[in-house]
Amino acid sequence: MKACFYRAYGGPEVLQYGDLPDPVLEAGQVLVRLSAASVAPLDWKLRAGLLQAHFTPGFPKIPGRDGTGTIIALGPESTDFAIGDRVCVMAPPPLAAGTYAERIACNTINVVKLPDAISMEDGAAVVNSGLSAWISAVRTADIKPGQKVLVHSGAGAVGGLLVQFCRHLGADVTTTCRDGNQDYVLSLGASRAIAYDRDDFTTIEPQDTVFDLVGGAVHDRSYTVLKPGGHLVWLTALPIVDRGEEFGVRVSRAMISDDGEAVSAMLDLVAKGIIRPQISHLMPLAEAREAQTMMAAGTVTRGRIVLQIP
Ligand SMILES: NC(=O)c1ccc[n+]([C@@H]2O[C@H](COP(=O)([O-])OP(=O)(O)OC[C@H]3O[C@@H](n4cnc5c(N)ncnc54)[C@H](OP(=O)(O)O)[C@@H]3O)[C@@H](O)[C@H]2O)c1
DSSP: OEEEEBSSSOSGGGOEEEEOOOOOOOTTEEEEEEEEEEEOHHHHHHHTTTTTTTOOOOSSBOOOSEEEEEEEEEOTTOOSOOTTOEEEEEOOTTSSOOSSBSEEEEEGGGEEEOOTTSOHHHHHHHHHHHHHHHIIIIIISOOOTTOEEEESOTTSHHHHHHHHHHHHTTOEEEEEEOTTOHHHHHHTTOSEEEETTTSOGGGSOOEEEEEESSOHHHHHHHGGGEEEEEEEEEOSSSOOOOOHHHHTOEEEEOOOOOOHHHHHHHHHHHHTTSSOOOEEEEEEGGGHHHHHHHHHHTOOOSSEEEEEOO
C-alpha cells in the first residue's frame, strides 16, 4: 500500500511517501480503507523525537493519530462492525501503524461509526481534536450555563471546537487568537476575541474557567483572570508550573484518552450541525511532509490540515 512513513527520528526530510506491506489483520481488528487523515501537532513532534520520554513508536512509523474510512475486512472476533461501514479510527501514538496510509488494521475498541451526515474529511478533522475538546469541556471542566469561560487559542483545531462546545453548554466565551482571526473566532460562538499578539488578555473580568492550550507564560498569566475558586484546565503543551494553591484556584490537566463513547457523543453533535468541523487546508497524502512542515512552523490556523487519501 501507499503510505507516508519514517524509519528514524529527524526533520521533515525523514518522512517519505512510498510503498509498505499491507497491514495484517488480527483477531479483534477491522481493516479500514482510509479516505482522510488529520495532521496534528503530535505528528511532527513525535517524528522529531521530542516525545521520546512519553512514547516509543515502532519503525517504520506511519504518522497520523486519527482518520476516517470504510471497513473492507473483518478479523476473527470482530463484532459490532460490518464490511462497508463508514468509520472513524484512532491510532495510538506508540503503534507503528498510523493513518497517513491507504489502509490500517485497527482494534475495534479504537473504531467508531461515522454518521452518514458527516463527510470523510470533516470526520477526520474532528476525531482527536473533537475528543480533546469534548473531554476538556464536558468531563474535566463540567461547564455549566452562564459560566464565564476563557479559551486560549480559539483559532486552533482544539480551541475552535472548545469555543463551540462551551458556547453550546451555555457559557459566555472569551477567546484569544492572533490579530486578524477575531471575526473567525466570533463566528464560532465566542462573545469576545482578544488578539494575543496585540492586546493583554489579563484585563478581562474574572472568569470561572480558563482552558490553557499553550502552557508556559500563557498558563502563568492565566491565574490572574480566575475568580477565587475558579478552575484552570490545561492540555499538554509548553511546560507549566501549578500555582493553584497560591491563587486559590483548582488546576486540572485534561486527560485525553482514546474513548469511543466520547467520540460518539461528540460526533452526534457534529451530525446535528451543532458543532462545525474546522478544516484549515485539504492536501493530498503525498504532501504530508509539506503539511507537517507548515504545522511545525506555526503557520496553520483556523482548524486542521486534512490529508485526502485517493
Ligand atoms: N493530550 C493532550 O493533552 C492534547 C491533546 C490535543 C492537543 N494538545 C495540545 O494542545 C495544543 C493545541 O493543539 P491544536 O491541535 O489545537 O493545535 P493547533 O491547531 O496548531 O492550534 C494552535 C493554536 O495556538 C494558537 N496560539 C499560538 N500562540 C498563542 C498564544 N500565545 N496565545 C493564544 N493562542 C496561541 C494559534 O492561534 P492563531 O492561529 O490565532 O495564531 C494556533 O491556532 C497543542 O500544544 C497540542 O499539543 C494536547
